[in-house]
Amino acid sequence: MNDDVKQKNAKLVRTLVFVVVAMFGFGFALVPLYDVLCDITGLNGKVASVAVKEIVYPVDKDREVSVEFVTSLNESAPMLFRSETKKLKVHPGEYYTVNFYAENLTDKVMVAQAIPSISPGLAAEYFKKTECFCFTEQTFKPREGRTMPVRFVVDPNLPKQYKIITLAYTFFDNTKTQ
Amino acid sequence: MSAVVAEHDGHHHDDHAHGPEKGLLRWIVTTNHKDIGTLYLLFALTMFFVGGAMALVIRAELFEPGLQFVEPQFFNSMTTMHALVMVFGAVMPGFVGLANWMIPMMIGAPDMALPRMNNMSFWMLVAGVLLLASTLFMEGGAPAAGWTLYPPLVLQTGKALPFAIFSVHLLGVSSIMGAINIIATIFNMRAPGMTLMKMPLFVWTWLITAFLLIAVMPVFAGAVTMLLTDRFFDTSFFDAAGGGDPVLYQHIFWFFGHPEVYIMILPTFGVASTIIPVFARKPLFGYSSMVYATASIAFLSFVVWAHHMFTVGMPIAGELYFMYATMLIAIPTGVKVFNWTATMWKGSMTFETPMLFSIAFVVLFTLGGFTGLMMSIAPSDFQYHDTYFIVAHFHYTLVPASVFILMAAGYYWLPKWTGHMYNEKIGQLHFWLSVVSVNILFFPQHFLGLAGMPRRIPDYAVQFADWNMISSVGGFIFGISQLLFLYIVIDTIRGGTGEKVSDEVWEDAHKHGLEWTLPSPPPYHSFTTPPTVIPTEHI
Numbered sequence: 001m002n003d004d005v006k007q008k009n010a011k012l013v014r015t016l017v018f019v020v021v022a023m024f025g026f027g028f029a030l031v032p033l034y035d036v037l038c039d040i041t042g043l044n045g046k047v048a049s050v051a052v053k054e055i056v057y058p059v060d061k062d063r064e065v066s067v068e069f070v071t072s073l074n075e076s077a078p079m080l081f082r083s084e085t086k087k088l089k090v091h092p093g094e095y096y097t098v099n100f101y102a103e104n105l106t107d108k109v110m111v112a113q114a115i116p117s118i119s120p121g122l123a124a125e126y127f128k129k130t131e132c133f134c135f136t137e138q139t140f141k142p143r144e145g146r147t148m149p150v151r152f153v154v155d156p157n158l159p160k161q162y163k164i165i166t167l168a169y170t171f172f173d174n175t176k177t178q
Numbered sequence: 179m180s181a182v183v184a185e186h187d188g189h190h191h192d193d194h195a196h197g198p199e200k201g202l203l204r205w206i207v208t209t210n211h212k213d214i215g216t217l218y219l220l221f222a223l224t225m226f227f228v229g230g231a232m233a234l235v236i237r238a239e240l241f242e243p244g245l246q247f248v249e250p251q252f253f254n255s256m257t258t259m260h261a262l263v264m265v266f267g268a269v270m271p272g273f274v275g276l277a278n279w280m281i282p283m284m285i286g287a288p289d290m291a292l293p294r295m296n297n298m299s300f301w302m303l304v305a306g307v308l309l310l311a312s313t314l315f316m317e318g319g320a321p322a323a324g325w326t327l328y329p330p331l332v333l334q335t336g337k338a339l340p341f342a343i344f345s346v347h348l349l350g351v352s353s354i355m356g357a358i359n360i361i362a363t364i365f366n367m368r369a370p371g372m373t374l375m376k377m378p379l380f381v382w383t384w385l386i387t388a389f390l391l392i393a394v395m396p397v398f399a400g401a402v403t404m405l406l407t408d409r410f411f412d413t414s415f416f417d418a419a420g421g422g423d424p425v426l427y428q429h430i431f432w433f434f435g436h437p438e439v440y441i442m443i444l445p446t447f448g449v450a451s452t453i454i455p456v457f458a459r460k461p462l463f464g465y466s467s468m469v470y471a472t473a474s475i476a477f478l479s480f481v482v483w484a485h486h487m488f489t490v491g492m493p494i495a496g497e498l499y500f501m502y503a504t505m506l507i508a509i510p511t512g513v514k515v516f517n518w519t520a521t522m523w524k525g526s527m528t529f530e531t532p533m534l535f536s537i538a539f540v541v542l543f544t545l546g547g548f549t550g551l552m553m554s555i556a557p558s559d560f561q562y563h564d565t566y567f568i569v570a571h572f573h574y575t576l577v578p579a580s581v582f583i584l585m586a587a588g589y590y591w592l593p594k595w596t597g598h599m600y601n602e603k604i605g606q607l608h609f610w611l612s613v614v615s616v617n618i619l620f621f622p623q624h625f626l627g628l629a630g631m632p633r634r635i636p637d638y639a640v641q642f643a644d645w646n647m648i649s650s651v652g653g654f655i656f657g658i659s660q661l662l663f664l665y666i667v668i669d670t671i672r673g674g675t676g677e678k679v680s681d682e683v684w685e686d687a688h689k690h691g692l693e694w695t696l697p698s699p700p701p702y703h704s705f706t707t708p709p710t711v712i713p714t715e716h717i
Contacts, residue, residue, distance in 0.1 A: 009291045012620060016358045019395050027400025027430055034426050074419065075330075115418040121491050145336045172419030177412045 054130045057093035060156045064089045067154070069098060072167040077173035078105040080145070081110065092156040100133065102171060103145030110140045114169045116126060123162045126155040197702050206301075209293035210702060211278045215232045216595075217300050218275030222584070223667065224309065225267030228327060230657050232260035237619075239636050240646050244529035253636035254322030259314065261325030265442065266349045269576065272584045274356050275447040277384050279595065281360060282409035283693040284378045286369025286709040291362035299355035304350030313338035315347075324634060326431055327402070329416040329424050333409050340410070343402045350395040352572065357395075364388075369708035376712055378691050382469050383448030384669075386476045390437045390444070393480075398434035425490050434525035440479045443575060444472055446543075446583040447514055450536050453590050454518050456690050457533035458525030461715050464517045471510035471517075478507045488559045497556040504554035506715065508547070515544050528682075531605035535586035538613045539579050546574030548623065564634075567627025578613070585612070585663060592667070593683045597699040598674035600666050608666065611659035618652025657673045689715035 007030040067090055069083035078104040090096055114134040118124040133148035140146065154165070186716045198204050198213065205233075208214060218586075235256045237245050248256070278296065282289055290296050313320040318336010321327060327342075364377070364385045370530065377385075404415040404427070414420025416427045446467075455462045462468065485504045488497060518540050527533070549571040553559050562568055593599050622645035638646065680696045687694040691713060696704050 005366050009362050012362050012365060013292070013358055016361060016392055019356055020358075020392050021187075023393055024396035024400050027397035027433075030397075030406075030430050030433070031404075031426065034423070034429060036422075061542055075334075113419050119491075122493065170418065172417075177420070 020137055032137065045167050047135060049110045051130050051132065052128045053134060054095065054151075054153075057095035057153060059091050062093055063086060063156075064095070065092060065154055065158065065162065066090075066164045067096075067152075068164065068166045070098075070166055072101065072170045074172045075168050076159045077112065077171055079103060079110070079140075079171055080105060080138050081169075081171050083169075084147070090154055090160055092154045095130070095151060097131075097149050097151045099147050100169070101138070101147050102133075102138070103146065104140035104143060107142045111137050111174045112140065112171050113137045113170050113174050117168045117170070118144070118169070120162065123158060123165050126158040126162075127167070128153050128155060134169060207297070209289075209297050211282050211296065212595075212700070212702065213299055213386065214290075214296050215275045215277075215279030217535065218271045218278055218303075219588075221304065221307075222268050222272035222275055223664070225271070226581070227264055227660070227664070228311075228661065229268055230261050230264035230576060232263065234254045234653060234657050235451055236260065237650040240468065240638070241360060241650040242647065243638055243640050243643050245637055247627070248636070249320055250636045251322055254634060255314070255320040257634050258321045258324055258327075259310070261440045262310060263307070263317055264576075265325065265438075266310075266353075267303075267582070269442045269580050270439065271303060271352060273373055273384070273387075273442075273580075274353070276380075276445065276449065276584075276587055278590075280591065281363055281381055281384060282367070283696060284381050284691055285364065285367065285372050286692050286704060286705045287363060287367035287711070288706045289649040290359050291367050292359045295355050296359055299352045299359070302348050302352035302355070306345045306352060306664050309341055309345035309348065313341050316341065325442045326428075326435065327409065328431070329405060329427050332405060333416075340406060343406045346402045347399055350399045352397050353391055357391035360384055361392075366442050367710065369705065371710075371712045375469070376714060377452035378448075379462065379468055379472075380445070380448035383444045383451075383472050386472050387441050387444045390476055390479065391442050394434040394437040394441075396436070397430060401434065403432040406574075407644065425487070428487050428490065429484065430650045432478075432486045435486065437476070439477040439572070440475060443543075443581050443691075444476065446539070447472060449583045449587045449590075450539055451514075452519060452691065453532050453536045453586055454521050454540075455715070456590075457530060457536075457685050458522045458527050459686065460521055460525040462517065463520035463523075464513075467513055468517055471513040474510040476505060478503065478510070479617075485556075486504075486558075488556045489563045499554040501554055505551065508551055511547055515540060515547075517677070527579070530589070531600075531602060531609055532542070532586040532590035534606065534609045534613075536581045539582045542574055542578035542582070542613075542616070546579060549574065562627060564632055565627035566623040566631045566633055569633050570620050570623035570627060573623070578616050582612070582616075588663070588667065590684075591693075592670050592695075593674075593679045594693060594698050594700070596671050596674070597679060597697075598670050598672075599677045599679050600674050601669040603674075604662055604669075607660040608659060611614055611662070612656060615652045615655035615659060619649055620652070620657050622646075622649045622652075686715075 067088050069085060070089070071081045071083050073079055073081055080100055080101070084099040084101060088096060088098065102112070116128050116132070116134050127154045129150060131149060131151040133150070138148070186460070198210065199207070205217060214269040232499055235248060236253065239245070239253055245309055278290065316336060316338040318338060320338055321332060321335045321342045323332035323335065332339070344349065363379060368377070374444050404413070406415055407413040408415050410424070414422040416422045416424045451462055482500060482504045484492060484496060484500045488500070549567070553562050553568065553571060589600060589605055625651075626645050629642065681697050682694040683698060692709055693700070696707065
């Protein structure tokens with residue numbers, strides 16, 4: 001192999017290695033890109049993780065939407081977690097408060113985070129919470145049990161085809177990552 | 179359309195004209211493209227049997243409903259390991275082996291552009307696969323989360339997780355190095371007169387495949403690195419508790435995964451386009467359209483990934499986009515299938531074993547392609563998703579396609595590589611056993627999937643019993659038939675039929691590729707002076 005070819009090879013290899021490194025970076029760039037896309041489009045049932053201001057909507061008394069509350073624990077987190085209401089018929093535009101109960105079953109301080117999810121996903125942007133225990137991590141003393149409210153409103157602009165909305169919370173035990 | 183036998187190395191005595199080293203060390207330190215090609219091919223063949231044995235564990239367990247032989251956790255490990263071993267240990271190295279052996283000989287180069295890196299990528303592959311295999315013996319067992327390694331399930335793997343992830347890193351680095359080497363060889367080492375549009379299609383398809391590899395393997399490496407940090411360093415890429423999202427992994431994985439499945443099929447197309455013209459005794463129909471079709475398929479593979487995730491809850495616009503984009507792939511693929519058919523049309527065909535495997539490939543790959551089209555229809559996909567229908571689909575595009583073509587390539591080039599003729603009778607027996615049993619094995623899985631049998635389960639409802647039993651019977655016949663291939667490979671290396679093969683082996687093959695202008699077997703160093711006349715029959 002003559003020097004000319006060797007030089008051409010070295011140059012090409014440098015370019016290709018650069019492509020490889022760039023594509024490795026691109027894989028990581030997909031993470032923020034994905035979040036941005038989900039935020040813009042409101043896809044994936046992702047709901048706002050901060051409280052919205054309580055504004056007064058015209059209440060649509062003629063329309064009823066069922067809201068279901070589902071609770072679960074991730075990887076058998078050592079907790080009790082339930083909703084005090086399983087199902088509620090609501091009028092769009094009216095504010096409601098539902099209580100959830102969570103209890104630390106261990107003898108240690110526990111830090112836990114509840115993650116909400118709404119289905120159908122496309123209804124998520126019409127479901128607004130002014131108060132929720134899911135906005136921040138919750139700290140539980142040993143064996144502490146606590147009732148926590150969620151205050152929400154269903155936006156009257158919710159398209160007509162949505163008759164049932166399911167709000168699911170999963171509690172994650174984050175104690176170890178503190 | 180004529181070819182002149184190029185000058186062979188035997189006549190040269192410059193200081194590079196030495197033979198291989200003696201003894202076992204030759205195979206460890208070799209930088210010769212033919213040696214490394216042989217290593218890759220033998221490694222792939224070994225892994226084909228290892229992965230096949232794992233598949234037979236799966237089929238044995240599924241022979242009857244109920245749990246008979248293995249624990250569900252081990253069963254799930256088997257599906258993961260079978261897939262990873264077959265993809266990264268058998269099919270990909272098989273084609274890299276062919277590339278190592280054939281690309282320098284096809285383009286008139288003395289060796290690969292980067293011979294030392296070539297050696298290193300082979301041994302990293304071995305290390306990667308051994309590391310992967312070692313997870314079988316670890317506490318908590320080997321990964322058991324499909325070949326896709328979706329979180330959160332894969333994060334529940336026991337001690338094996340970091341080993342599996344590092345093994346993926348090694349396999350990735352190995353194939354990226356192989357790809358860089360192939361691109362450098364094709365760009366810089368072609369003989370004078372071998373313009374890009376005169377290259378054999380096998381070289382073309384590998385060039386495009388190599389670009390796919392360097393584009394997507396790093397993305398996969400990134401995805402598994404995120405799994406690693408999620409598990410051990412408290413990041414939350416895919417962990418909802420910290421604001422992550424498991425669906426994100428699916429997007430990143432399939433951004434890699436869809437091009438990955440084409441990495442396994444594009445070289446297959448290349449070999450088929452090489453073999454069919456020789457045995458049809460006609461030039462390939464539509465050479466340039468084949469090149470452009472390959473490039474189009476490669477391009478489209480980057481923009482269709484979410485058709486693997488129609489059921490995650492995408493909005494209707496996303497489903498429609500990915501549905502139509504996926505259907506578009508049928509067009510360049512159709513171009514290829516019609517080209518092969520047109521090549522055979524009115525050809526003076528003979529049916530030696532390589533041709534038989536290639537014809538079976540055209541027919542059965544088309545069948546696998548059609549079920550792919552069915553699944554591209556988003557509303558229908560909800561029925562097929564995660565059932566045995568998808569298992570049947572991708573096995574049709576991998577086993578009677580990629581694997582059959584690897585077999586065809588073996589039969590086609592073994593006489594060139596060894597200088598001995600294989601036993602045609604046993605070859606044909608191997609073909610007929612394979613082609614019948616592969617259909618007994620995979621065709622019933624379509625019915626099972628449509629009836630609703632989920633994939634990756636060790637036990638199933640009794641309604642699925644009959645077809646599972648038939649499928650398992652096919653599986654065992656197929657598995658055992660492959661021992662014939664092993665026999666033929668060993669027998670041919672050791673002398674085969676004893677018949678002395680000519681340089682071109684197959685009638686008029688010298689018109690189809692430079693490799694047939696070399697002696698059989700070719701000298702250890704070939705084309706140290708570039709050939710002067712380039713065969714153009716394939717164009």
